[in-house]
Amino acid sequence: MSLPELPKRAIGIDVGGTGIKGGIVNLRKGSLSGKRVRIPTPKPATPQAVAGVIGEILTELLSREKAPALDELAVGVTVPAIVISNEVLTAPNIDDSWIGCRTTELLKDLPGRTFTLNDADAAGLAEARFGAGAHRDGTVMTVTLGTGVGTAIIHDGVLVPNSELGHIEFEGTVPAERIVSAAARERLEMPWDEYGELLRRYLKHLERIQPVSTFIIGGGISKRSEDFLPFVTGLRAEVMPAQLTNNAGIVGAGLYAAEQSRLADFRNSEQ
Incomplete structure (x- = not known):
């Protein structure tokens, strides 16, 4: 049935x-x-x-x-x-x-x-089914950059819940979201090129933990993706901005x- x-x-x-x-x-x-x-x-x-x-x-x-x-x-x-x-x-x-x-x-x-x-x-489920990840096979991870950092893992359209990879330690002893979030970029007054390089290192770190075929970058900051995604290079996975935004x-x-x-x-x- x-x-x-x-x-x-x-x-x-x-x-x-x-x-x-x-x-x-x-x-x-x-x-x-x-x-x-x-x-x-x-x-x-x-x-x-x-x-x-x-x-x-x-x-x-x-x-x-x-x-x-x-x-x-x-x-x-x-x-x-x-x-x-x-x-x-x-x-x-x-x-x-x-x-x-x-x-x-x-x-x-x-x-x-x-x-x-x-x-x-x-947010990740919506992007994988209807947004930037639609019709893509394999494992897709949406990384939502806002006040914190949220992650969602979708494999062949099925949600693997509660990944919470924004809370992992990254480049030191602090949770990644304290330095990678959109709020942290504003607080630290980080130029876009530096932020793109930081995000590149974070996504490389995530690739070692959970290899994926596609990263989708969400959150309000995705509207400015042309300012920082050009600096996110050298990853095995494809990186693209979210489509469904808010x-x-x-x-x-x-x-x-x-x-x-x-x-x-x-x-x-x-x-």
């Missing part, structure tokens, strides 16, 4: 440090149907406070004409943390009260089925939720 076809639409919600964004995801095109909704992230960003904002965004999106039907509604939610089986295990860039949070229980009163994943994984997390979250929902149905039918 094969997996049932995905629905036409799902909802993705991307929880960030300053804003929580959501949208209706067209799962045929990998794009948003209509404008996304953004609400500032509450302070402190406790699970209960964030759940309230997620509920507001979901209510707005479900009121739209192109909203998914409730009987097939899948909602994907990203968080900046390691997530296994919808349980948050770390909180490096979010309130510590998230550690141990079971998001299925947290969001149980919301309509539809909810599924949670790491934010960088969501919508990648939303698209990936919606896609992940739809696939997990169908997979759950398939497993239940086999029992």
